[in-house]
Amino acid sequence: MGNIWTIVLFLLGAAKGKEICYDHVGCFSDSEPWAGTAIRPLNVLPWSPERIGTRFLLYTNENPDTFQSLLPSDPSTVEASNFQADKKTRFIIHGFIDKGDESWLLDMCKNMFKVEEVNCICVDWKKGSQTTYTQAANNVRVVGAQVAQMLGMLSANYSYSPSQVHLIGHSLGAHVAGEAGSRTPGLGRITGLDPVEASFQGTPEEVRLDPSDAVFVDVIHTDAAPLIPFLGFGTKQQMGHLDFFPNGGEEMPGCEKNALSQIVDLDGIWAGTRDFVACNHLRSYKYYSESILSPDGFAAYPCDSYRAFESNKCFPCPDAGCPQMGHYADKFAGKTSEEQQKFFLNTGDSNSFARWRYGISITLSGRTVTGQVKVALFGNKGNTHQYDVFRGIIQPGSTHSSEFDAELDVGTIEKVKFLWNNNVVNPTLPRVGAAKITVQKGEEKTGYSFCSEDTVREDVLLTLLPCQTPGTV
Numbered sequence: 001m002g003n004i005w006t007i008v009l010f011l012l013g014a015a016k017g018k019e020i021c022y023d024h025v026g027c028f029s030d031s032e033p034w035a036g037t038a039i040r041p042l043n044v045l046p047w048s049p050e051r052i053g054t055r056f057l058l059y060t061n062e063n064p065d066t067f068q069s070l071l072p073s074d075p076s077t078v079e080a081s082n083f084q085a086d087k088k089t090r091f092i093i094h095g096f097i098d099k100g101d102e103s104w105l106l107d108m109c110k111n112m113f114k115v116e117e118v119n120c121i122c123v124d125w126k127k128g129s130q131t132t133y134t135q136a137a138n139n140v141r142v143v144g145a146q147v148a149q150m151l152g153m154l155s156a157n158y159s160y161s162p163s164q165v166h167l168i169g170h171s172l173g174a175h176v177a178g179e180a181g182s183r184t185p186g187l188g189r190i191t192g193l194d195p196v197e198a199s200f201q202g203t204p205e206e207v208r209l210d211p212s213d214a215v216f217v218d219v220i221h222t223d224a225a226p227l228i229p230f231l232g233f234g235t236k237q238q239m240g241h242l243d244f245f246p247n248g249g250e251e252m253p254g255c256e257k258n259a260l261s262q263i264v265d266l267d268g269i270w271a272g273t274r275d276f277v278a279c280n281h282l283r284s285y286k287y288y289s290e291s292i293l294s295p296d297g298f299a300a301y302p303c304d305s306y307r308a309f310e311s312n313k314c315f316p317c318p319d320a321g322c323p324q325m326g327h328y329a330d331k332f333a334g335k336t337s338e339e340q341q342k343f344f345l346n347t348g349d350s351n352s353f354a355r356w357r358y359g360i361s362i363t364l365s366g367r368t369v370t371g372q373v374k375v376a377l378f379g380n381k382g383n384t385h386q387y388d389v390f391r392g393i394i395q396p397g398s399t400h401s402s403e404f405d406a407e408l409d410v411g412t413i414e415k416v417k418f419l420w421n422n423n424v425v426n427p428t429l430p431r432v433g434a435a436k437i438t439v440q441k442g443e444e445k446t447g448y449s450f451c452s453e454d455t456v457r458e459d460v461l462l463t464l465l466p467c468q469t470p471g472t473v
């Protein structure tokens with residue numbers, strides 16, 4: 001019996017094992033691990049470089065509005081451009097259905113130009129991405145090989161080291177970056193922006209983005225719910241040294257699912273509906289783009305799960321600090337200390353997405369009542385709105401802890417305002433206070449304490465000032 005199966009499989013394999021070769025980028029097969037597997041059942045070969053028509057659109061600080069086209073086969077196009085060999089180069093690679101002249105790629109370059117001198121190359125492979133999903137997922141291999149060809153040319157003709165290169169890939173583009181990286185030893189960095197799940201999750205490392213594809217690989221997951229039945233495009237599989245799961249990685253605030261998004265399949269998505277059906281998936285590049293201009297607004301906390309993070313179990317940052325999700329992730333000291341490091345944070349629901357997490361500990365005073373307690377922080381850079389920190393029985397002497405994500409960094413905290421309320425009519429007009437409130441920033445080791453001996457009636461603000469240290473006058 002076993003022998004018969006071996007023969008059948010051999011015949012099937014022989015019948016299907018095709019290969020196609022293209023100038024400059026090499027040969028591609030339609031057998032395992034690329035096809036003929038449970039994850040990739042269809043035997044599909046990638047299209048030729050000519051048919052995909054990949055373009056490399058260079059923008060620099062000198063030409064931030066109009067691109068210069070670079071050809072991997074023609075070093076003179078680099079010579080004739082504003083490419084600067086003493087600067088870093090960041091490639092931005094779009095995904096399925098998308099295109100390289102879509103505004104988000106250039107907007108991301110322009111944010112970079114505000115903070116650094118850089119060569120920013122938008123990779124446009126729209127002819128290869130605007131087709132069936134299975135074909136686009138296979139075209140990834142050729143586009144990745146072309147990016148590698150470009151890096152090889154820069155290295156050979158301009159002594160430009162791959163260590164200076166950062167590939168930023170969204171969706172299928174994350175796996176394009178992985179393919180380019182696996183062909184380019186010493187590639188500096190890859191950022192995977194919500195790498196897609198279908199045809200890649202659970203495949204061998206040579207097929208998908210993985211930490212071996214660059215010296216440093218960071219990944220942002222924003223749509224990691226399963227494809228079926230939730231239509232989550234992104235993968236939950238950890239593929240980097242650092243994997244970030246903003247808002248838990250599955251449902252982004254501001255992206256409430258609608259009825260249409262539940263019935264469209266991968267091949268039914270067209271450009272006009274992108275924000276409608278792929279809101280979570282697109283958040284990954286929106287967060288990245290904003291992070292360029294907000295170097296401390298995306299601190300992410302190591303934690304086992306989002307549930308533990310939301311239960312306030314992963315605060316403050318450990319001794320090694322917290323990495324920033326996005327552009328500045330490479331500043332994290334432990335960035336490559338191991339693979340599959342997992343981080344959580346919350347974001348806002350629309351621009352701006354940056355948030356700063358604060359931990360609060362509050363010791364109550366006054367009467368015992370049922371109600372809720374709110375706190376606002378006032379610092380030298382501004383103040384927060386009021387955040388709920390406790391609901392339940394307000395009991396004098398009891399201490400409660402909470403965390404919240406403020407829409408700004410208030411700077412040095414100068415005072416804290418306290419408010420309580422319930423909607424109970426109480427003719428005795430009870431008074432409640434906070435004897436002490438300790439506030440800690442996520443990235444600081446110590447908290448700052450604020451005190452008051454007063455109590456206030458419902459809905460009246462109580463101001464707490466820095467506690468007097470005994471012994472000082």
Ligand SMILES: *[C@@H]1O[C@H](CO)[C@@H](O)[C@H](O)[C@H]1NC(C)=O
Pocket residue numbers: 075076156157
């Ligand atoms: C680029 O480098 C390749 C490989 O070293 C070499 O064969 C070719 O002549 C170079 N072309 C130019 C224009 O420098």
Ligand SMILES: [Ca+2]
Pocket residue numbers: 178179182205206207208209210212213
């Ligand atoms: Ca890989």
